[in-house]
Amino acid sequence: MxxxxxxxxxxxxxxxxxxxxxxxxxxxxxxxxxxxxxxxxxxxxxxxxxxxxxxxxxxxxxxxxxxxxxxxxxxxxxxxxxxxxxxxxxxxxxxxxxxxxxxxxxxxxxxxxxxxxxxxxxxxxxxxxxxxxxxxxxxxxxxxxxxxxxxxxxxxxxxxxxxxxxxxxxxxxxxxxxxxxxxxxxxxxxxxxxxxxxxxxxxxxxxxxxxxxxxxxxxxxxxxxxxxxxxxxxxxxxxxxxxxxxxxxxxxxxxxxQGGLAGIEQKNMKKAELLYNTIDSSGDFYRGCVDPADRSLMNVTFRLANEDLEKQFIKASEQEGFVGLKGHRSVGGLRASIYNAAPYESVKALTDFMSHFQKTNG
CATH class of the missing domain: 3.40.640.10 (Type I PLP-dependent aspartate aminotransferase-like (Major domain))
Incomplete structure (x- = not known):
C-alpha cells in the first residue's frame, strides 16, 4: 500500500x-x-x-x-x-x-x-x-x-x-x-x-x-x-x-x-493540545480563530497574516501529503479536523510542517 x-x-x-x-x-x-x-x-x-x-x-x-x-x-x-x-x-x-x-x-x-x-x-x-x-x-x-x-x-x-x-x-x-x-x-x-x-x-x-x-x-x-x-x-x-x-x-x-469514550477523550485532548500549542507559541505567525475557552477538540481553525500566505501554506502542505487544511469557503482561513480517527502521528507531522513553514516564511 x-x-x-x-x-x-x-x-x-x-x-x-x-x-x-x-x-x-x-x-x-x-x-x-x-x-x-x-x-x-x-x-x-x-x-x-x-x-x-x-x-x-x-x-x-x-x-x-x-x-x-x-x-x-x-x-x-x-x-x-x-x-x-x-x-x-x-x-x-x-x-x-x-x-x-x-x-x-x-x-x-x-x-x-x-x-x-x-x-x-x-x-x-x-x-x-x-x-x-x-x-x-x-x-x-x-x-x-x-x-x-x-x-x-x-x-x-x-x-x-x-x-x-x-x-x-x-x-x-x-x-x-x-x-x-x-x-x-x-x-x-x-x-x-x-x-x-x-x-x-x-x-x-x-x-x-x-x-x-x-x-x-x-x-x-x-x-x-x-x-x-x-x-x-x-x-x-x-x-x-x-x-x-x-x-x-x-x-x-x-x-x-481505545478504552471507550474516556480513552478516546484522552487521545483527542493530546492531539488538540499539541496543535493548539503550536499555534499559540508561534508568536502570532499562526493565530487561533476561537476564544481559547471555547476551542473545539475536533475542528482547529486558524489564520496566517494574510490570504496570500494562507494560499502558500495550502499549496506547500498539499505537496507534503496533507489533505483538507483549507478553511470552509464561507469563512476562509485554515482548518484541521482532528476527529477520533485522525492519528496522533498525523497531527505531529502537521505541527512539524507548521514549524518548518514558519521558519522559511516568518
Whole structure:
C-alpha cells in the first residue's frame, strides 16, 4: 500500500485504518455467506444481527441509559433540521435555538419554515468566535424544545458542558463531535449526527431519542419523515444504508478498543493540545480563530497574516501529503479536523510542517 495521506478533511473524514482493513478482509465474503453485506437482504438474519448490534453498541458506550431508542436514518443532519420541528413542534408552541454559527443557523432556518421559533442565546455579535452563555436560558411558555449545535465544524467552537433545560427537551446536533468524549445522554431528549465525521462513512444519520418524544408522530407529515415510522420498524421500514450501518458498528468496536469514550477523550485532548500549542507559541505567525475557552477538540481553525500566505501554506502542505487544511469557503482561513480517527502521528507531522513553514516564511 502506498503511504496514506495525512487526512484532515472535515467530512467525509478519516476512518480508522484498522476498521478499513477489517472491512477489506470481509468485503467480498461476509461471515462465510458467499456475499458482501452490501448484497444481502436487509430483512435477513445476518444483516439484522449487525443492525441490532450497532444500536446496542451505541447505547452501551453511553452507559445503557434507559428509555432511549436508536434510529438509523438517511438524509444527513440537514434532513433532521426539518424533520425535528415537523415531528415535535406543535401549533401554539415555540422552538428555541442557540445560535453558535453556520450549522445552528441552518437548523433555525429550516425550523422557521415549520413553526414559531425563538433565539434563546446567540454569539453572532462575536462573529461566532466564542459561545454564548447558556447557563440561564430565558425560555418562552410552551417551548417545545431547545436546540443547540454541540460543535460548530466551520467556526471551530465546542460546548464543554450543556444547559439544564428542566422539563423542556434539550436536543443537540452532534454531527462533528459525537463520541469524542463522554457525556450524559440523560441530559438530552434527543441527539443526532451525520456519521461521516466520527462514526463511519457518509450515508447514515444516527438519532438517539427518548422513546416518548418519537413514538407518536403527526399523521399529517409524510410517512418517511415521521420518527414513529422508524421506531415501529426498527429503522427497517425501507432499505437502510446497510454498508454504512456495518461500518458504524465496526467504528464503535474500534472505540471500545481505545478504552471507550474516556480513552478516546484522552487521545483527542493530546492531539488538540499539541496543535493548539503550536499555534499559540508561534508568536502570532499562526493565530487561533476561537476564544481559547471555547476551542473545539475536533475542528482547529486558524489564520496566517494574510490570504496570500494562507494560499502558500495550502499549496506547500498539499505537496507534503496533507489533505483538507483549507478553511470552509464561507469563512476562509485554515482548518484541521482532528476527529477520533485522525492519528496522533498525523497531527505531529502537521505541527512539524507548521514549524518548518514558519521558519522559511516568518
Amino acid at each position: 502506498t503511504k496514506r495521506a495525512y487526512n484532515f478533511n472535515a467530512g467525509p473524514a478519516a476512518l480508522p485504518l484498522e476498521v478499513l482493513e477489517r472491512a477489506q478482509a470481509e468485503f467480498v465474503d461476509f461471515r462465510n455467506t458467499g456475499m458482501s453485506i452490501m448484497e444481502m437482504s436487509h430483512r435477513g438474519a445476518v444483516y439484522e444481527s449487525v443492525h441490532n448490534e450497532a444500536q446496542e453498541r451505541l447505547l452501551s458506550l453511553l452507559g445503557n441509559p434507559k428509555g432511549y431508542k436508536v434510529l438509523f436514518l438517511q438524509g444527513g443532519a440537514s434532513t433532521q433540521f426539518a424533520m425535528l420541528p415537523m415531528n415535535l413542534l406543535k401549533e401554539g408552541q415555540t422552538a428555541s435555538y442557540v445560535m453558535t454559527g453556520s450549522w445552528a443557523k441552518k437548523a433555525l432556518s429550516e425550523a422557521k419554515l415549520i413553526g414559531e421559533t425563538q433565539v434563546a442565546a446567540s454569539s453572532e455579535a462575536d462573529k461566532y468566535m466564542k459561545l454564548p452563555d447558556v447557563s440561564n436560558l430565558s425560555l418562552l411558555d410552551r417551548t417545545a424544545y431547545v436546540h443547540l449545535t454541540s460543535n460548530e465544524t466551520i467556526e471551530g467552537t465546542q460546548f464543554k458542558s450543556f444547559p439544564d433545560t428542566g422539563s423542556v427537551p434539550l436536543i443537540a446536533d452532534m454531527s462533528s463531535d459525537i463520541f469524542c468524549k463522554p457525556f450524559d445522554l440523560n441530559q438530552f431528549g434527543m441527539i443526532y449526527a451525520g456519521a461521516q465525521k466520527n462514526l463511519g462513512p457518509s450515508g447514515i444519520t444516527v438519532v438517539i431519542a427518548r422513546e416518548e418524544l418519537v413514538s407518536e408522530s403527526p399523521k399529517t407529515i409524510p410517512t418517511m419523515l415521521r420518527y414513529s415510522t422508524h421506531v415501529d420498524n426498527n429503522s427497517l421500514y425501507n432499505t437502510p444504508p446497510s454498508f454504512s450501518v456495518y461500518m458504524v458498528n465496526e467504528v464503535l468496536k474500534w472505540i471500545e478498543e
